[in-house]
Amino acid sequence: MTTHDVFNQVPPLTGHDVSADAALLEGLEREGAGWYAGDLHRLGTLAGSERAAEWGRLANEYPPVLRTHDRYGHRVDEVEFHPAWHELMTVAVGGGLHAAPWADARPGAHVARAAGFYVWSQVEAGHGCPISMTYAAVPALRHAPELAAEWEPLLASREYDFGLRPAAGKRGVLAGMAMTEKQGGSDVRAGTTRAEPLSDGTYALTGHKWFNSAPMCDVFLVLAQAPGGLTCFLLPRVLPDGTRNAMRLMRLKDKLGNRSNASSEVEYHGAVAWRVGEEGRGVRTILEMVNMTRLDCVIGSAAGMRYGLRQAVHHAAHRSAFGRRLVEQPLMRNVLADLAVESEAATALMTRLAGATDRAAAGDPAEAALRRTALAVGKYWVCKRAPVHAAEAMECLGGNGYVEDSQMPRLFRESPLNGIWEGSGNVAALDVLRALGREPGALEAFTDEVGLAAGADRRLDEAADRLRKSLGDLTDIESRARRLAEDMALVLQGSLLVRHAPAAVADAFCASRLTGEGGRALGTLPSGLDLDAVIGRITHPGP
Structure with missing residues (x-):
């Protein structure tokens, strides 16, 4: 005898196209990568499938395991992953999400790759770490043309070939990074890892790294103290003769989120490495990599917002309470519309940054x-908003959103990472000041971009005027860096939405973010806005 019937429960959100995202598709076209729409649709259809969702679940439910020794006591330093991880990686690498722009000369290649990374990250975020690192390693590696000629074809290969073997015998390789040491954190110049020059032109590295991203990658960019100062090096896991390099994996980090991805502490015991760039210029060299991974921080946070928004809207469309579906109830509609506005603003900024990356690469x-200024601004603000957005989206599902089956806890745990990775909030905000103070034309380029929307919305014009006054006041500028970065982000996002988004979205953003009309929490949009049109962008994203 059954005790109850199951009803008023929300069906799984599968069998849809994740790329059916109006803001994303409009940005793709606007930034010169409309040619990628077909491939993006195919990737989005897979991303929205039950099969892909199961890969994401399994990769997190069965996290990587470190095996330091084999049964006989030999050092092996292997990390074992669930097969679902390898499925996720195969799709990402096969889709060129790790390095396609470096082998594709078409305009919009970085935008296309950003869109693919955004869509596929919504399946599972953790495996994006080695994908992002590989993407970012290439421009840094080009400081050593001979090394780039050897490694770049393998890094750009679309074949995922897992396992520790000499690079020359692999169909494709992946790259990681090791900068942080336990005593220094963000202050990488405090690193103590030593690099001793050897007679054959290589160096022997001895020391430790507190965070080594994706330790089962094939090769790493590492900072170490050479005789001429802090220097960037290329360090492979396996040497050309087939022997394991002297890189010891000490333990895997037990992290809040990002559980599917292995992050480790490592020690180098005379590990062989090749110099990348000049001695003493390691920070400048590896910043080429950091500036690309910071773009992925913005993309990843925007992707998380979109995932949370889509789950919240789906739940509200199917769940009833107090005699009506949640999506029909005014206060819930305010919350959903506010989540949508935040997501659209993040996506618009993401695609603009990717477009600037393409055009900067073209000279x-x-x-x-x-890009130099707006990337620092976007890294600060979009990544800061992600945890707030994830918490509100999870709350839309009520108690169902707080249990693991919904996957919303995984989103919530993941949401702070991009704000910490590649420079936490203070580092990003101070980098905004550094860009404005040191980079020729940075301030002018930013104000010119914002100025493209001048006269289109009074609230935006007034916010831009306030920002100009703030930028002209150097009083106590360092302690105001966070507020300045926030104001710059909001004005830039407002300019993009006023120019490119539907009027209802731009109106809601300007009313709630650029004036005092909106509240501090999400779901406090002022009266008089067209919430039907804002929410309709999610439920009916267009052709």
């Missing part, structure tokens, strides 16, 4: 200057 100095 446009104004776009390079804009």
